[in-house]
Amino acid sequence: GQNIDQPTEMTATEGAIVQINCTYQTSGFNGLFWYQQHAGEAPTFLSYNVLDGLEEKGRFSSFLSRSKGYSYLLLKELQMKDSASYLCAVRDSNGGFKTIFGAGTRLFVKA
């Protein structure tokens, strides 16, 4: 089966850097995604990693280690608007390439 673990909540200060970790277990790994979801809104796509390494996109970076079943999302120069839930999701090639979502990490950015 599949399992995705990420911290429930994190708090960070405006202007700082925060790293949100995600570990996963899946039998047919086919990519890892990060989504941002503001309260009461739909998730929006942030990043996609299918190979090991770091993908950088502006203030956001995502890292993947397939051998360790581990990813992190790095947010730099935090802004108040970054307060949101961050969802880690894994695509599984078994059973038709479904995407399984973690419960999300709620990030609070304080002044």
Place this chain on the structure above:
Amino acid sequence: SQTIHQWPATLVQPVGSPLSLECTVEGTSNPNLYWYRQAAGRGLQLLFYSVGIGQISSEVPQNLSASRPQDRQFILSSKKLLLSDSGFYLCAWSPDGAEQYFGPGTRLTVT
């Protein structure tokens, strides 16, 4: 550019009543389509996905059903709603089964 529409935005329905939620995608053809449900403070639960017209895969046995009568139209239905059906219903599309783009969602309250 591609856009995804969902309606209604909010819905309050009594237990035992029927349900029909509609999702349409514009600006793309033959998208993968998904229905998710998100309970308050919880992660996304995949309900149904479709890779083509008339092709529906169900992930969770329950009193919900889905149909795809046209290439860019995805409908979620129920004949009799339960209290446990309350939640935030999200439709999403994907060009290739990788990253997904979500509609604005429907907040359903069953009373």
